[in-house]
Amino acid sequence: MAEIIWGLATSHVPSIGAAMDNAKTHDEYWSPLFEGYQPARDWMAQHTPDVVLVIYNDHANAIDLDLMPTFAIGTASHFPVADEGWGPRPVPPVLGHPELATHIVESLVDDEFDITVANQLQVDHGLTVPLSVYTPEPGDSWPCPVIPVLVNVLQYPQPTAKRCYALGQAIGRAIASYPENIKVAIFGTGGMSHQLSGERAGLINESFDHMFLDKIQTDPEELTRITREEYIREAGSEGIELIMWLVMRGAMNPVITRIAETYHVPASNTAAALALFENSENPS
Amino acid sequence: MAEIIWGLATSHVPSIGAAMDNAKTHDEYWSPLFEGYQPARDWMAQHTPDVVLVIYNDHANAIDLDLMPTFAIGTASHFPVADEGWGPRPVPPVLGHPELATHIVESLVDDEFDITVANQLQVDHGLTVPLSVYTPEPGDSWPCPVIPVLVNVLQYPQPTAKRCYALGQAIGRAIASYPENIKVAIFGTGGMSHQLSGERAGLINESFDHMFLDKIQTDPEELTRITREEYIREAGSEGIELIMWLVMRGAMNPVITRIAETYHVPASNTAAALALFENSENPS
Amino acid sequence: MSSKPDIEGTYVFGIEDNRRGYALNKLCSTFTSAENRQLFLGDEASYCDKFDLSPEQRSAILERDWVKMLDLGGSIFYIFKLAQLDKKSVQYLGGIFTGMSTEEFIAELKAGGRHFG
Amino acid sequence: MSSKPDIEGTYVFGIEDNRRGYALNKLCSTFTSAENRQLFLGDEASYCDKFDLSPEQRSAILERDWVKMLDLGGSIFYIFKLAQLDKKSVQYLGGIFTGMSTEEFIAELKAGGRHFG
Ligand SMILES: [Fe+3]
Ligand SMILES: [Fe+3]
Numbered sequence: 001m002a003e004i005i006w007g008l009a010t011s012h013v014p015s016i017g018a019a020m021d022n023a024k025t026h027d028e029y030w031s032p033l034f035e036g037y038q039p040a041r042d043w044m045a046q047h048t049p050d051v052v053l054v055i056y057n058d059h060a061n062a063i064d065l066d067l068m069p070t071f072a073i074g075t076a077s078h079f080p081v082a083d084e085g086w087g088p089r090p091v092p093p094v095l096g097h098p099e100l101a102t103h104i105v106e107s108l109v110d111d112e113f114d115i116t117v118a119n120q121l122q123v124d125h126g127l128t129v130p131l132s133v134y135t136p137e138p139g140d141s142w143p144c145p146v147i148p149v150l151v152n153v154l155q156y157p158q159p160t161a162k163r164c165y166a167l168g169q170a171i172g173r174a175i176a177s178y179p180e181n182i183k184v185a186i187f188g189t190g191g192m193s194h195q196l197s198g199e200r201a202g203l204i205n206e207s208f209d210h211m212f213l214d215k216i217q218t219d220p221e222e223l224t225r226i227t228r229e230e231y232i233r234e235a236g237s238e239g240i241e242l243i244m245w246l247v248m249r250g251a252m253n254p255v256i257t258r259i260a261e262t263y264h265v266p267a268s269n270t271a272a273a274l275a276l277f278e279n280s281e282n283p284s
Numbered sequence: 285m286a287e288i289i290w291g292l293a294t295s296h297v298p299s300i301g302a303a304m305d306n307a308k309t310h311d312e313y314w315s316p317l318f319e320g321y322q323p324a325r326d327w328m329a330q331h332t333p334d335v336v337l338v339i340y341n342d343h344a345n346a347i348d349l350d351l352m353p354t355f356a357i358g359t360a361s362h363f364p365v366a367d368e369g370w371g372p373r374p375v376p377p378v379l380g381h382p383e384l385a386t387h388i389v390e391s392l393v394d395d396e397f398d399i400t401v402a403n404q405l406q407v408d409h410g411l412t413v414p415l416s417v418y419t420p421e422p423g424d425s426w427p428c429p430v431i432p433v434l435v436n437v438l439q440y441p442q443p444t445a446k447r448c449y450a451l452g453q454a455i456g457r458a459i460a461s462y463p464e465n466i467k468v469a470i471f472g473t474g475g476m477s478h479q480l481s482g483e484r485a486g487l488i489n490e491s492f493d494h495m496f497l498d499k500i501q502t503d504p505e506e507l508t509r510i511t512r513e514e515y516i517r518e519a520g521s522e523g524i525e526l527i528m529w530l531v532m533r534g535a536m537n538p539v540i541t542r543i544a545e546t547y548h549v550p551a552s553n554t555a556a557a558l559a560l561f562e563n564s565e566n567p568s
Numbered sequence: 569m570s571s572k573p574d575i576e577g578t579y580v581f582g583i584e585d586n587r588r589g590y591a592l593n594k595l596c597s598t599f600t601s602a603e604n605r606q607l608f609l610g611d612e613a614s615y616c617d618k619f620d621l622s623p624e625q626r627s628a629i630l631e632r633d634w635v636k637m638l639d640l641g642g643s644i645f646y647i648f649k650l651a652q653l654d655k656k657s658v659q660y661l662g663g664i665f666t667g668m669s670t671e672e673f674i675a676e677l678k679a680g681g682r683h684f685g
Numbered sequence: 686m687s688s689k690p691d692i693e694g695t696y697v698f699g700i701e702d703n704r705r706g707y708a709l710n711k712l713c714s715t716f717t718s719a720e721n722r723q724l725f726l727g728d729e730a731s732y733c734d735k736f737d738l739s740p741e742q743r744s745a746i747l748e749r750d751w752v753k754m755l756d757l758g759g760s761i762f763y764i765f766k767l768a769q770l771d772k773k774s775v776q777y778l779g780g781i782f783t784g785m786s787t788e789e790f791i792a793e794l795k796a797g798g799r800h801f802g
Contacts, residue, residue, distance in 0.1 A: 060762035061717060065703060065710055066405070069353055070398040075583050085716045085766035099569055102583045106571045109441040112450070114354040114398035117439065119586045121350070154762060155401065156689045156699035157393040166396070179569060193798075197761040199694035201779040202790060204798020229690040233802070237695050237761075266794040269775050344645035345600060349586060349593055359700050369599045369649035383686055386700045390688045403703045438645060440572045440582035463686060477681075481644040483577035485662040486673060488681020513573035517685070521578050550677040553658050 002100070002178035004186055005049055007248045007256070008040070009216060009275040010133045012056060012189040014084075015268035017129040020136055021090055033272055036262025037133060040276040043259050044134055047278075049185035051097045051145045052134070053171070055247040056126035056189045057153045059084070069116035070159050071167060073108075074123075074148035075101040082122040091128050092138050097145040100178055104147070107174035113167055116150075123148055130189045133274065153190065153241050161231070162224040164243045168250020175251070188248025190241025192263070193234070194270030203236040204271050209263065212242060213275055217258055220249045238270070255280045286384070286462035288470055289333055291532045291540070292324070293500060293559040294417045296340060296473040298368070299552035301413040304420055305374055317556055320546025321417060324560040327543050328418055331562075333469035335381045335429045336418070337455070339531040340410035340473045341437045343368070346402075353400035354443050355451060357392075358407075358432035359385040366406040375412050376422050381429040384462055388431070391458035397451055400434075407432055414473045417558065437474065437525050445515070446508040448527045452534020459535065472532025474525025476547070477518070478554030487520040488555050493547065496526060497559055501542055504533045522554070539564045577684070581643045589641020591619045592629065596646035605653060634664050694801070698760045706758020708736045709746065713763035722770060751781050 016033070019025050025034040061082040063069070079094040108115050127148055135143055149171070152158055159167075175184055192212070195203040212235075215223050223246060231240040249256075256277040263273045300317070303309050309318040345366040347353070363378040392399050411432055419427055433455070436442055443451075459468055476496065479487040496519075499507050507530060515524040533540075540561040547557045572582040586593070595616065598604040608615040616626050628636040632654065637647050644661075651661055663673040666682075676682050689699040703710070712733065715721040725732040733743050745753040749771065754764050761778075768778055780790040783799075793799050 060710075060714060060760065060766065063351075065403055065707060065714065065763075067347075067351060067353065067356065067400060067402055068703075069351070069400040070393065072351065076587065083717050083719070085722070085769045087719070098584070098587060102570050105583060106441045109354065109443060109447075110571075112444070112447050114400075114443065114447070114451075116351060116353040116398075116400050117583060117586075118351055119349055119583065119590070154698060154760065155703060156687075156697050157390045159393060159398065160396070163393075163396050163398070167398075195695065196765075196775055196779070197755055197782055198696045199783060200799070200801055201782040202794055202799040203801055204794070205800070206797070229692070232690065232695060232697060233692055237692075237697060265798055269779055269794060271798065344593075344597060344643065344649065349590060349597065349646075352586075359704070361704065367600050367602070369605070369652045371602070382701070382704060386687050389700060394688075401700060401703075403700065403707070438581060438643065439586060440570075440580050479578065480648075480658055480662070481638055481665055482579045483666060484682070484684055485665040486677055486682040487684055488677070489683070490680070513575070516573065516578060516580060517575055521575075521580060549681055553662055553677060555681065 002175045002180060002182045002184055004172065004175055004251055004279050005183045006047060006279060007186045007188065007252050007277045008134065009188045009245045009248060010130050011191055011267060011270060011272040012126050012129040013268045013270050013272065014125040014129065016272065017089055017125050017132055020132050033264045033267055036264055037274055040260035040274055041136065043276065049144055050182040051100060051147065052185045052187060053147045053149055054127045054130055054187045054189060055149045055151060055244045056130065057151050057241060057244065059124055059126055061124040062122040063150065068152055068155050069150065070152050071113065072116035072118045072150040073101055073105050074118040074121040075105060076120055079121050079123045079148060081128060082124040084124050089125065089128050091132065092141045094123055094142060095145045097147055101147045103178050104171060104174040107177060108170050111170045111173065113170055118150065121148060126189060130187045149247065151244050151247065153243065158228055158240060158243065160228065161226055161243045161246055164246040165220060165224045165250040168247040172251040186248045186251050188245035190244045191235065191239055192242065192271040192273045193236050193239040195236030196238055196269055198237065200236065202269060204265055205234055206271065208234040209271050209273065213261065213263065213273055216245055216249055216275065217256055217277060220246060252277065252279050286459045286464060286466045286468055288456065288459055288535055288563050289467045290331060290563060291470045291472065291536050291561045292418065293472045293529045293532060294414050295475055295551060295554060295556040296410050296413040297552045297554050297556065298409040298413065300556065301373055301409050301416050304416050317548045317551055320548055321558055324544035324558055325420065327560065333428055334466040335384060335431065336469045336471060337431045337433055338411045338414055338471045338473060339433045339435060339528045340414065341435050341525060341528065343408055343410055345408040346406040347434065352436055352439050353434065354436050355397065356400035356402045356434040357385055357389050358402040358405040359389060360404055363405050363407045363432060365412060366408040368408050373409065373412050375416065376425045378407050378426060379429045381431055385431045387462050388455060388458040391461060392454050395454045395457065397454055402432065402434065405432060410473060414471045433531065435528050435531065437527065442512055442524060442527065444512065445510055445527045445530055448530040449504060449508045449534040452531040456535040470532045470535050472529035474528045475519065475523060476526065476555040476557045477520050477523040479520030480522055480553055482521065484520065486553060488549055489518055490555065492518045493555050493557065497545065497547065497557060500529055500533055500559065501540055501561060504530060536561065536563050579638050585641045589643065591621045592625045592637060592640060592642050593646040595619045596649045599649040599653060609653065634661055696755050702758045706760065708738045709742045709754060709757060709759050710763040712736045713766045716766040716770060726770065751778055
């Protein structure tokens with residue numbers, strides 16, 4: 001039986017990746033963020049999974065304007081790194097886990113989730129930046145295979161927070177029913193508060209962010225009652241990415257342990273956070 | 285408030301379209317099928333909707349191997365007729381109804397259906413053949429706008445029959461909540477029993493087909509309990525298209541009236557059927 | 569570990585088949601453009617070179633080995649586009665798949681179709 | 686009749702915007718290929734001719750009227766690819782959207798970001 005061992009919530013702004021790619025992590029601007037990452041990185045290096053699921057959104061790269069899925073799962077054996085308009089990030093190729101991904105898709109569709117199957121997929125910064133947050137120096141290859149789980153946050157109507165949490169719960173059931181004894185980590189990415197365009201560009205809402213960082217562990221159900229409109233109003237037009245953290249949270253046990261946390265403003269135009277949770281034993 | 289006035293279940297094999305396009309409907313081979321259509325066509329011509337929803341599947345034309353949605357809805361203002369490999373069918377352009385389609389998508393996503401939005405879409409025989417069954421001689425234009433609703437039947441795992449029926453019920457709620465007073469017809473297409481490849485190619489299962497034709501009106505819930513495997517085993521690898529009739533049925537009232545029905549073997553490699561139902565008043 | 573059912577005499581196209589048959593199906597998918605149809609008919613072998621076909625897939629296409637195409641991950645809806653280029657019908661393919669002549673296959677359908685189980 | 690929320694100072698990109706802004710966003714989407722980036726930079730006007738842009742969209746692109754692009758159905762994620770071609774940052778765009786210089790916009794972010802409501 002496969003098992004989720006930990007969950008990582010992290011922002012995925014491209015500039016966090018660029019800071020690493022261009023060796024700027026010790027700059028005055030970036031060092032507070034990367035120093036904040038260190039305790040989580042140290043702990044994760046001691047608790048290595050066999051495969052990671054990355055919940056993220058594509059940013060106008062692999063998903064076409066023509067056909068926009070609410071939820072998609074990548075079932076390929078490898079995922080080329082996308083050229084987002086300035087050449088692909090200089091990171092290792094991303095390898096998939098077709099067997100587990102196929103099992104998850106089949107399980108979710110049986111469970112009444114209307115999954116789009118990404119049989120082929122290029123991955124953008126939404127996926128590769130979280131991998132870099134986890135493994136800053138991967139060398140020639142990432143430490144394990146990756147299953148991309150895509151959520152539409154770009155085009156209204158995004159899935160509701162409630163539906164994202166339910167998807168996570170169903171992913172948790174799917175992983176628990178996978179017959180191989182493997183360890184899985186799950187990443188919820190995006191956020192925190194940020195808005196790129198319009199007169200509210202540059203919006204940061206620290207109190208909403210801290211509330212969310214707290215409740216994602218202790219009371220995710222309350223976060224599922226926040227409407228799309230409220231997410232956009234409070235966290236900004238791009239802050240709605242936070243619903244993807246709820247997918248991660250739903251896949252984990254009711255009780256989880258906070259291993260590390262950091263919050264920093266600004267990383268580019270966003271409030272950036274990291275929160276790492278160990279999946280506690282379920283009292284059964 | 286928009287209202288569904290009738291539902292049409294019909295096979296959508298390309299050769300039915302080709303028979304019409306090539307004026308072969310009076311041939312010995314085709315005339316029994318087209319004579320069977322006549323009572324339904326006469327009744328529909330007296331009960332014209334303002335818009336039709338066509339539940340269908342794409343056949344390797346507009347939906348790419350790379351990204352295969354479980355459910356997709358076309359929100360464009362027009363849908364070009366696809367070249368499926370032998371030039372586009374000589375039929376009028378298909379116009380959409382973006383306002384109602386957008387309302388349905390938003391309503392379904394709120395209702396926890398994970399819809400893929402087809403902002404642009406080419407339509408193949410799966411959609412145009414049912415339009416021709418409805419309107420054999422459209423002249424320069426189809427009688428009304430069309431909203432394509434796509435269901436994955438090509439790649440396992442297809443949605444369950446139960447999920448298809450639930451989608452139909454949610455579509456029914458979405459239409460009922462549309463503020464304009466318009467009349468809607470809904471088409472469930474595909475089927476009946478058929479299989480194109482493998483040693484069972486040419487499979488026809490009349491008793492399953494007749495059971496299905498009966499229960500789609502009187503006991504659709506029972507049809508939702510049939511597994512994917514059983515659909516494929518009984519109705520053939522392509523006969524699983526019948527799950528799309530359940531979307532149509534779900535959108536209609538619990539009690540519906542059968543206006544017309546016909547069943548014929550063969551139309552190309554398939555058993556072809558048509559069943560027309562009027563949406564009876566709901567006792568409320 | 570897929571839950572895909574195994575049904576005798578029946579291809580059920582699933583996610584693993586999509587992966588395995590990708591290049592073959594992708595090639596056939598390009599026949600939705602008249603220009604590509606011309607290019608293929610003009611020089612089949614070099615058209616094949618543009619896709620990452622396995623040697624088996626390549627020869628199945630060039631030799632029109634329809635059963636092999638399915639066995640190698642082809643989906644009937646993609647493969648049928650190649651058959652159409654050859655002006656072959658679904659009944660022709662049905663005959664091939666069932667070991668009959670096209671005429672025999674059509675006759676069975678006219679007699680009410682083939683029954684199983 | 687869309688339920689899309691209307692939030693002051695905020696673009697919420699929806700299905701209707703996708704339809705309205707399609708050609709503009711599509712054009713920007715092609716910048717994911719180096720070849721297309723070269724083609725565009727070589728001759729912007731004739732590159733624009735390949736897309737079914739409205740006259741307003743066309744001039745918004747050629748004149749780099751970023752606010753107008755958004756108003757005409759552009760999505761920030763597509764438009765940003767054009768900004769990157771110009772070597773402009775999201776902070777530069779943020780300054781434009783808020784009527785500040787890039788430096789002022791960056792300073793506000795460094796001071797904890799902009800607060801509303
Ligand atoms: Fe993002
Ligand atoms: Fe079909």
